[in-house]
Amino acid sequence: MIVPEGILCTKSHEYVIHEGDICTIGITDYAVEQLGDIVFVELPEVGTSFEKGEPFGAIESVKAASEVYMPMTGEIVEINEPLLLKPEIINNDTYSEGWLIKVKASSLDKDLADALEYEDYKSEVE
């Protein structure tokens, strides 16, 4: 994996970039590599709230569909709309142009502490 500095990863291969109480969420390059050509993205509506661990959308390759899960409880404040028409952006640049959603986290401290544990897991799959 080539996860850039400052990015946390979940065991289900979502990444979290955290700026203030807004978190940007996407899928790791490991997940992208496993999926292959991404051809479809399903994202939630802005304003929807999800619990930590709930599926908020799906990413589909030619072969299969994979759900993506909330790393923290919070409200969707923005979605990456260009992905709906050009899902292959994720294949090209998942950590920058290929982000999925921005979330206003409701209990960030605790959830981020959990996310930090994922750092250990990251080394396991490397």
Next chain:
Amino acid sequence: MTKNTALIDEHKALGAKLIPFAGWMMPLQYRGIIQEHNAVRKYAGLFDVSHMGEFFVSGKDAAKFLSYIVPQNIQKLEENKVIYCQLTNEDAGIIDDLLIYKIADEQFLLVVNASRVSIDYSWIISNKKDFDVQIEDKSDEYSLIALQGPNASAIMDKIGFKKENQPEFMHFTTTSLYGIEIFVSRTGYTGEDGFELLVKNEEAAKIWKNFLIDGEEFKIEPVGLGARDTLRLEAALPLHGHELNEQTTPIEAGLKWSVPKDKEADYIGKKKISNQIQNGVNKKLVGFEIIERGIARSGDKIVENDKLIGMVTSGTMSPTGKVPFGMAYINNTSLKINDTFKIDIRGKLHLAKIVKRPFVDKAYVK
């Protein structure tokens, strides 16, 4: 233990992503499913399909016996011709679909699906009865390589197998390529023109490597099982375990064209098939495209007016048409092309429309 084909080192050298499939380690993809798919539609692709099974059936009653286990009339099959058929059970359920090659009057080759080799073999042996036939499973001795795409014929021509000598669609011949004797048929599983080459395992790597070199100017690419699946689905070619199974008859599966109406000889499943030809069926296979954003997958439910009417058998995003599409069985047999139904994808209903199959025009050279 998963088995390796004779080309495993070639796949590794090409950087393939390998997956276990039907007991074999097989290449899922090399450079990417979409790129490989498009290469086959536009230029040429080379596939290792050595996991497929090969049975040789010979003996005085070979044609008669084969005519007893499949709906097609093998006694009428001409030498050097290949015919598509199904092994049917007593209820006309499809045990497998296969190609039968007539090598000589008393000698036939059966090419069957990898996942069904042992089931097929047991079934065939158990129905041998008093027929004077010998059945040999030589699946582990032979490799099968498919060359598919509009440039396939030109590549063959370049390496000395001249166009005028190439067999027509659904025919085969023997020839020598790179000094190796091979069986070559004008067949495939992509909807494109192309060939399938049967060679002894020890010769497979030489054929494979040389094709990739000689095919370079024709933009050949190695193609994995991922693109094989999207290509066959666009061509609406059924896959056992998806469109075909032991509870589905050839008539229900839309394969009536491969069931002769005038065959007098009895065969296993004939009663049910004759009945369905006469009285119709309770379920049918349809092709669909999804109108409301979403990709349907095998097992997704089909709903019409709040009633469950069927199930998706295969579905993906079409790399050629860039539209989500697939095939499904529905039990409302009155539905026609352009009629709509809904598909339950992860709990949400998505509008879909019945479209004609195949989803792409076939480019067979007949």
